[in-house]
Amino acid sequence: MAFSLSATCWRFSVPAIALTLGLAACTPQTPPAAPGASTSSGGSSSPVAAGGGATISISGAGATAPNPLYQRWFQEYNKQKPTVQISYDSVGSGAGVKRFLDQTVDFGASDAVLKPDERSKLPADRGTAIQVPTTGVFVVFAYNLDGVDNLKLSREAFCGITDGSIKTWNDPKIVKDNAGVTLPNEPITFVHRSDGSGTTDIFTKHLVKACPNWKAGAGKTIEWSTGTGAKGNEGVSANIQQTKGAIGYTEFSYAKQTQLKTATLQNKTGTFVAPTPEAAAKALVGVEVPADYAVKVPDPTQADAYPIVSLTWVLLYEQPKDPAKAKEIADFLRWALKDGKQYATELGYLPLPDELATKVAATLDTIKVAAK
Amino acid sequence: MATSTSRTAMPTQRSESSRFLDKGFVWLTGAFAIGVGFVLLAIAFRVGTDSLPAIQKFGLGFLATTRWSVNDEVFGALTQIYGTLVTSFMALLIAVPIGIGVALFLSEDYLPPRIKQPIVFLIELLAAIPSVVYGLWGIFVLIPLLRPFGIWLNGNFGWIPLFSTAPSGPGIYAAGIILSIMILPIIAAISRDALVAVPTEIRQAAYGLGATRWETIFQVILPAAFSGIVGGIMLALGRAMGETMAVTMVIGNSNSINLSILSQGSTVSSLLANQFAEAGGLQVSSLMYAALILFGLTLVVNVLAELIVRRFSLKL
Numbered sequence: 001m002a003f004s005l006s007a008t009c010w011r012f013s014v015p016a017i018a019l020t021l022g023l024a025a026c027t028p029q030t031p032p033a034a035p036g037a038s039t040s041s042g043g044s045s046s047p048v049a050a051g052g053g054a055t056i057s058i059s060g061a062g063a064t065a066p067n068p069l070y071q072r073w074f075q076e077y078n079k080q081k082p083t084v085q086i087s088y089d090s091v092g093s094g095a096g097v098k099r100f101l102d103q104t105v106d107f108g109a110s111d112a113v114l115k116p117d118e119r120s121k122l123p124a125d126r127g128t129a130i131q132v133p134t135t136g137v138f139v140v141f142a143y144n145l146d147g148v149d150n151l152k153l154s155r156e157a158f159c160g161i162t163d164g165s166i167k168t169w170n171d172p173k174i175v176k177d178n179a180g181v182t183l184p185n186e187p188i189t190f191v192h193r194s195d196g197s198g199t200t201d202i203f204t205k206h207l208v209k210a211c212p213n214w215k216a217g218a219g220k221t222i223e224w225s226t227g228t229g230a231k232g233n234e235g236v237s238a239n240i241q242q243t244k245g246a247i248g249y250t251e252f253s254y255a256k257q258t259q260l261k262t263a264t265l266q267n268k269t270g271t272f273v274a275p276t277p278e279a280a281a282k283a284l285v286g287v288e289v290p291a292d293y294a295v296k297v298p299d300p301t302q303a304d305a306y307p308i309v310s311l312t313w314v315l316l317y318e319q320p321k322d323p324a325k326a327k328e329i330a331d332f333l334r335w336a337l338k339d340g341k342q343y344a345t346e347l348g349y350l351p352l353p354d355e356l357a358t359k360v361a362a363t364l365d366t367i368k369v370a371a372k
Numbered sequence: 373m374a375t376s377t378s379r380t381a382m383p384t385q386r387s388e389s390s391r392f393l394d395k396g397f398v399w400l401t402g403a404f405a406i407g408v409g410f411v412l413l414a415i416a417f418r419v420g421t422d423s424l425p426a427i428q429k430f431g432l433g434f435l436a437t438t439r440w441s442v443n444d445e446v447f448g449a450l451t452q453i454y455g456t457l458v459t460s461f462m463a464l465l466i467a468v469p470i471g472i473g474v475a476l477f478l479s480e481d482y483l484p485p486r487i488k489q490p491i492v493f494l495i496e497l498l499a500a501i502p503s504v505v506y507g508l509w510g511i512f513v514l515i516p517l518l519r520p521f522g523i524w525l526n527g528n529f530g531w532i533p534l535f536s537t538a539p540s541g542p543g544i545y546a547a548g549i550i551l552s553i554m555i556l557p558i559i560a561a562i563s564r565d566a567l568v569a570v571p572t573e574i575r576q577a578a579y580g581l582g583a584t585r586w587e588t589i590f591q592v593i594l595p596a597a598f599s600g601i602v603g604g605i606m607l608a609l610g611r612a613m614g615e616t617m618a619v620t621m622v623i624g625n626s627n628s629i630n631l632s633i634l635s636q637g638s639t640v641s642s643l644l645a646n647q648f649a650e651a652g653g654l655q656v657s658s659l660m661y662a663a664l665i666l667f668g669l670t671l672v673v674n675v676l677a678e679l680i681v682r683r684f685s686l687k688l
Binding site for chain 1: 439440441442443511512515516538540541542620621624625626627636642645646647649650651652
């Protein structure tokens with residue numbers, strides 16, 4: 001009947017429109033994305049090979065700190081070599097190491113070096129775990145406070161905020177280093193990571209050295225005595241952005257993307273150093289590099305060095321299951337350490353010094369990439 | 373005679389193959405039904421065996437300890453159990469009256485069917501929004517909206533233990549409210565189905581006896597639909613207790629128990645979501661133990677629901 005037809009049309013058109021709008025608004029991605037539109041929401045967004053050679057898909061997983069850089073590298077490398085598609089799951093260093101040891105990925109990535117008990121978990125037929133640095137990262141203390149553009153935190157203030165002994169912004173310990181700035185009588189909301197994180201590892205290793213009262217130790221997951229937990233560097237940045245009076249630690253590129261203000265910290269020599277890539281790079285100057293590249297600078301002693309700096313590593317198998325893929329990964333890394341440096345600088349990461357890059361290239365040659 | 377024999381011959385021919393099909397259909401659906409139960413038991417078994425090391429080490433003290441330390445290998449899930457119960461209860465407190473109210477409104481004839489049907493559809497659509505989207509909406513829209521209200525509550529009613537801390541953004545109150553929005557469509561849809569399924573004769577009989585509309589609703593229709601409504605509430609509670617991503621993003625993930633709903637907390641599912649991916653050894657076992665406890669909680673809730681329904685439902 002005409003009446004029921006129009007009723008049907010009416011009954012379904014309104015919900016259909018709502019459904020379309022609703023579905024269009026629904027995003028399928030899992031980690032919360034900061035509204036600074038990071039390119040990490042695409043995973044492997046590279047186009048399919050334009051003919052000539054089969055597409056090689058490589059999967060990796062691990063640290064969130066270098067994720068923006070890795071995604072950029074994959075994009076640029078794919079322009080050079082369209083047959084190679086690399087996807088990377090930014091799940092955190094702990095999960096990355098686990099997946100690498102379980103051999104569910106082709107390479108892992110971590111902001112913390114492999115511990116001996118983790119190394120022993122790799123089965124003998126994969127050889128040893130090869131750990132090469134790809135770039136340097138530094139962890140900043142980002143904050144959200146109106147009217148305060150250049151917050152200076154002495155070691156005492158910094159340590160007090162992280163262990164909860166300093167509770168308000170106008171605490172004398174903070175005020176004394178920030179003359180001329182009115183700090184409000186608002187409570188400080190400290191934001192930390194709720195998931196296992198290499199960024200937490202870098203941050204807490206510095207805390208252990210810099211703060212005499214720090215009791216919770218260092219590691220990827222620790223017992224925080226205060227503060228809100230957020231998932232991923234993305235979660236921490238989003239949280240700080242949304243909460244007035246919040247301060248938390250995050251890798252520099254995330255703070256840069258979400259345009260958060262960052263605090264100037266005091267290093268070991270007592271100098272207040274602003275968090276910039278140049279200051280962070282100074283922390284790596286003259287540091288001894290051991291054979292497994294486990295460079296540790298928890299509290300740099302150089303005069304103008306920013307204090308919270310680390311390398312980030314990629315984990316590879318010495319005897320990979322799929323030698324062809326391993327060869328592509330090694331080629332990619334060689335490219336990244338040479339031609340990829342410009343992207344590192346552009347995004348706020350620390351490119352490796354040349355001698356270190358040469359050493360890494362030599363280590364990459366030890367991977368058994370020839371098919372037997 | 374010929375027709376009678378052919379009539380008796382044909383049914384036997386048809387019934388053999390159709391009997392075979394009948395039996396096969398019963399077996400197949402029976403196998404699926406048993407299979408579903410089997411999957412549940414298999415999951416429970418696996419979670420149970422994986423949690424044995426933690427059960428052996430911590431025993432029942434696990435349920436009473438709040439400390440969760442990976443470095444020192446001391447684990448206790450009291451904070452998470454408390455968080456799960458508080459957020460779910462808060463969600464129910466908000467969603468049940470609203471959900472049943474919506475269901476009542478939509479099952480009575482206040483609106484013409486033309487307007488009613490799209491509204492029903494839109495409410496059911498709320499259930500289709502992914503959990504992560506709720507979490508994102510919570511972080512960027514809901515929490516900034518709620519925070520001034522929370523600060524006002526703390527400022528003026530801070531002497532009540534429920535509002536005794538200053539809200540710092542994420543917190544139990546945000547998780548409770550998001551959960552209530554997520555379970556509202558379940559309660560509304562199922563309650564509405566239960567209310568509509570009450571036979572019209574009962575409604576007419578009540579009107580015939582001189583009952584007003586509201587007397588009919590509260591004294592006749594609701595009791596008649598009681599078992600369906602409670603079933604819907606239990607389903608909603610199950611979803612609220614297990615909800616992961618949205619809660620993880622707005623609850624603040626702080627391992628502390630506080631009577632104040634404005635403070636941060638942690639639930640079992642948010643604990644698992646945060647820590648499971650990189651856990652190893654005793655930590656994995658402890659996470660499984662926490663999951664087993666959640667299993668147990670859901671089982672207790674469902675048994676309680678069944679008992680309530682049996683005791684109070686009207687036999688039609």
